[in-house]
Amino acid sequence: MNHSLGIIIESLVAVLLMLTIGYCMVLNSRLKRLKADEHSLKATIGELITATEIAERAIGGLKHTVRDVNEHLGSQITAATQMSMHLKSQLAEGDGVIRRLSKIAAAARPATQEAAPAPAAPKVSPAKAVAAAAQAFSERRRTDGLAA
Template sequence: MSHLLGVAIESLVAMLLILTIGYCMVLNSRLKRLKADEHSLKATIAELITATEIAERAIGGLKHTVRDVNEHLGSQLTSAERMSQQLKNQLAEGDNIFRRLSKIAVAARPATDAEPPPVASPPRVSSAKAVAAAAQAFSDRRRPGGLAA
């Protein structure tokens, strides 16, 4: 019986060894697939790094362009505001001169008793004043970042 028990134990060990060899073969095939996936993943990561570097350079170029445009537009808006203020001052001075000339013309007319004295009419807005008001409204729409609305 001891001989039979030894053969049974040896058979059990042989079966376990066969199972272990089978499991090692399965693990080996899985490791090969994992190695292949690792190579493809490395290639994908390299492409992603290249694309990221290209995108970073493009973003840097866009930031530089935006900064240049913003500075240029800001200086143009500042110049437009100065011009608008000059036009407003010149229009005010022109209206003042026009009122004085009107007063001089009215005073220089010969006075007749049949005509009633002229009634002062409300001042009319000249077309130049309307243009100046429109330019001022445009310059007032300047955004805090320096860009017009």
């Protein structure tokens, strides 16, 4: 009986060792897959770091560009505002000149034309009419001996 009990115990130990060896093989394959995943994960992390650095440089460049655009746009807006005010004042002066020329043209018309309605005259642009009236007024003043 001693021998059979020893054989049973030794058989049981052998079976347990076989199970342990099988389990170690399964763990070894899992560890190999984990190592392969670790290498691919390291490569992915490296790519992410590179992409992050590129993005940070691009953001810095964009910030610099935005600052430059703000400075240039501000000066251009200021110049445009000044030009607009200058043009507004010139338009106001031009309007005043047109009004004075219209008054001169009205004063230069002979009294007979004001009393009698004029026959249908060909359409002349207001600018040409004002220029002709101013020319006539200056010629009339010169013949009277007065400078226009």
